[in-house]
Amino acid sequence: MEKSTNLSTCENVMTCPIRPIGSGNEHCPYDWLAVYDGRDEHSPLIGKFCGLGKFPFSIIGTSQYMYVEFVTSPAGPLLNTGFHFNVGNWPGHVETAGIKHGVCDWLLSSDSLKDSSASEGIFLSIAHWYPPNTSCSYHIKGHVGEIVRLYFPSFRINRIESPILKYEGDCGESLTIYDSDHADPARIIKTFCDTFSRPMEKVDFVSTSPSLYVQFDSKTGSYSGSSLYYWAHYDFFNNTRFGDPVPNTLCDEVMYAWKHPGGRLRSPLNSLIFKRTGGSDVRCQYKFVTDRRLYARAIIEVNSVSFKELPYNSNACTRCHEERVDKLVIWEERDKYQNNLACFCDNIPRAVRVISSADQMNLEMIVQGQHAITSYFKNPNPLFEATYEFAHGPLCGPITLGPSPDGELVFPYKKALAMVSGPMAPPEHHYRREKCIWELKVAAQRDLWLNLEKARFADRSCDSAKIEVYLAGRLEPRFVVCPENISLARDLPILTTAELGATGADQEPLPVLIQYTGDGQPGRNIFRLVWTELFHLPRNPDGSLAASLLQDGGCDFRCPGDTEVCIPKHLLCNGIPNCPNVTHTSTLSQLTRHIEWNLEQLGLLHHAGDYQQLVLHDESPEICLKRDLSELPYGKLSLIALGLCLMFALLFAILRRMCRSSSLHQGRHHLQEDY
Incomplete structure (x- = not known):
């Protein structure tokens, strides 16, 4: 745009100085050209210009309308030729998915972005005129649990070329990114200035909260847009965590x-x-x-x-x-x-x-x-x-059990009852469903027999209590015991060494996993699970017993039936049935074939004729009574009896001596009185 609207009122037109183009009422009291940002003179005034020369920059309005007014003084110009300008199009803003407040403050929410069906939001630098001390903000706001990412695919920083107000200091225009929902000086991520900053393209600026705040400030204003030219993209990411x-x-x-x-x-x-x-x-x-x-x-x-x-x-x-x-x-x-x-x-x-x-x-x-x-x-x-x-809460007790020839698993664990049923225990409605997981280790080359000896469940449904037994490498349980099949739980099959997954003759198999799931309130569900390690009787290829392999002392009593298992001597008559209950699947000959061998091992062979047709278990009274009598320590009893007799004799002698001493003392006292 070229202008020739002179302010001079000098008398000699040949010597009148040429005034450069200026703006404002103080510079243009006579002839001026006014530019309005809109349809008429009531629109915002961009500037009032006068002087002589070429306008050094363009003026860009905020819409598709601009109103130009030319005013001269009553005297009129003598040498001036008026003005000449060109009008053209300038790309407008892209559609921003958000809510605009005021002139240039935006709320860019994740809901607005979702409604626009776009994966990323966009906003641009100011590309039109704006007055000095302009401040524009972009509040990018996500949902709770989201974070915001902002990056600039295109970013250029130029010197301020078309200021409305001259400014000689640093940072006449700036763009600041805050990790906050407002302009918090303590949460600044980055500030870009027109005088010393370098642009950062395709660098992610990420918030730590659901909000990111971007603010543009200009002390100078501009006729043709910001000196900081940027194309900003933003999007939201779900940053929900499952823990701390x-x-x-x-x-x-x-x-x-x-x-x-x-x-x-x-x-x-x-x-x-x-x-x-x-x-x-x-x-x-x-x-x-x-x-x-x-x-x-x-x-x-x-x-x-x-x-x-x-x-x-x-x-x-x-x-x-x-x-x-x-x-x-x-x-x-x-x-x-x-x-x-x-x-x-x-x-x-x-x-x-x-x-x-x-x-x-x-x-x-x-x-x-x-x-x-x-x-x-x-x-x-x-x-x-x-x-x-x-x-595996306190009621479950120790995690690991065994290996041992026999043992028991009792729920609830007695030592933990005081923690959950004492005066400091939580109220009843705080009891949660309990899950216990025990590892039962088994010795090498031993079979395992589990026996649910005692069980009391508050409800008859399997949802209230369930005991599952898992073998190593199996996804499905080998046994499932619950109130609905409690009768079958007392006759569980033997878990052989092969089933337990032993890899070598001298190596322990992986532990058996026993899991209880049920009510965690003490007293509602109670059970006692007993286990016994069994030695499997080795056989020769012809089916006969390989007696040469029975040298470890772990096979002293062969269990009745066709299970081909035996137990050590110390498990006999201990109050716990350690032999599997298989009488309903075995014939009488199978149940009685080991009687003579068992009695010989126990030193009761002279009673073999009495028990030929009896089924002798490890807890049979016939065995336990005779065994107890045969194992009585008669020698020790004789020594104890002799010791007691000597003690009584010594005590009698002491008492007799004390009595004689008392009688002599009384006699001497009477003689003294007679004299």
Whole structure:
């Protein structure tokens, strides 16, 4: 735009100075050109201009309308030629998904972005005129649990070329990003100034809360837009956590039993973590921590694993722990070493349950950094899904049982009853459903027989109480005992060495897992589960007994029936039936075939004729009575009797001596009185 509207009133027009273009009433009292931002003179005044020369910059309005007014003094110009200007189009704003307040304050919410069906919101720098001391804000607001990401695909910082008001200091125009919902000086993430800042393109600015606040300030104003030219994108990420976040980590969490006793778990909902590692591996660790006064175990059940297959990746999921693949690792610390419990790097056909052996367990998701962004950034599908809970409260007692020739498991644990039923115990409605998990260790080359000797359940439904017995490597329980089948529980089959999964002749098999699930209120459910380790009678290829292998002293009594098992001598007549109850499946000849051998081992062979047709168990009165009599320590009894006789004789002698001494003393006293 060229102007020639002179302010001079000098008498000699040949010597009148040429006035440069100025603006404002103080500079333009006579001839001026007024520009309004709108349809008429009632619209906001952009500026009043006069002088001679070429206008150094363009004027950009806020809409498609602009009103220009030309005014001259009553005398009129003599040499001036008026003005000349061009009018053209300028790209307007993109549609911003938000609510505008005032001239340039915006509320950009996640709801507005969702309504627009866009994945990212956009706002631009001011590209039109604005007065000095302008302040524009953009409050980017998400839902509770969300965080905000802001980045600039395009950003340029220029010098202020078209100021309305001259400013000689630094930072005449600035753009500030706050990690807050308002302009909080203590929460500044970054400030860009026109005089000394460098633009930062494609760099993520991420909030720690649901709000991010962006503020543009201009001390100078502008006729043609901001000196800070930027194209800003923003989006929202769900940053919901399942436990307590670990400070100064990308995605680590801790599940404390007293705060998070159980729930669901999945890969981070915030897929932004896959973009923030700078090419290094993404590691998210979930730690499960309990207190033995509350629970002794943590349980994780992995329901699904869905890592992406990469065609160019030469590492296959064959050795999960060693290969550099995306994987899910479950481990616990034992004796200051990492004890790996499970590893998943491929889809699983069914849920897998992992139980800790102590009061802590860790689950760690590891994603290879070289493809984390391309594979998982803004991927809504979970990489894994799992549930967790804490189990084995004080009522359950010790975690590990055995190995021992016999033993018992009693619920509830008597020593813990005072903790849950005393004056400081919680009210009844606070009792939760109890889950106990015991590990029963069995000695090498021993069969195992379980016997539910005593059980009392408050309800007759299996939902109120259930006892499950799991063998190593089996997903389904070997036995399930509940109130509905309590009669069958007293005749459980023997678990052989092969079933227990022993890998070697001298190695213990993996423990048998016994799980109780039921009411946690003391007294409602009570049971006593007894176990016995049995020695399986070895056989020759022709079926005869291999007596040469019975040299370890663990086979002193052969159980009746066709079970081919025996027990050591010290388990006889101990008040607990240690031989399996198999009389209903065995013939009389099978039940009585070991009588003579058993009596010979017990030193009762001279009674064999009396018991030829009797079924002798390890608790049979016929055996226990004779055995007790035959094992009486007659020699010791004789010595005890002799010792007692000597004590009585000595006591009698002492008493007699005391009596004689008293009689002599009285006689001497009478003689003294006579004299």
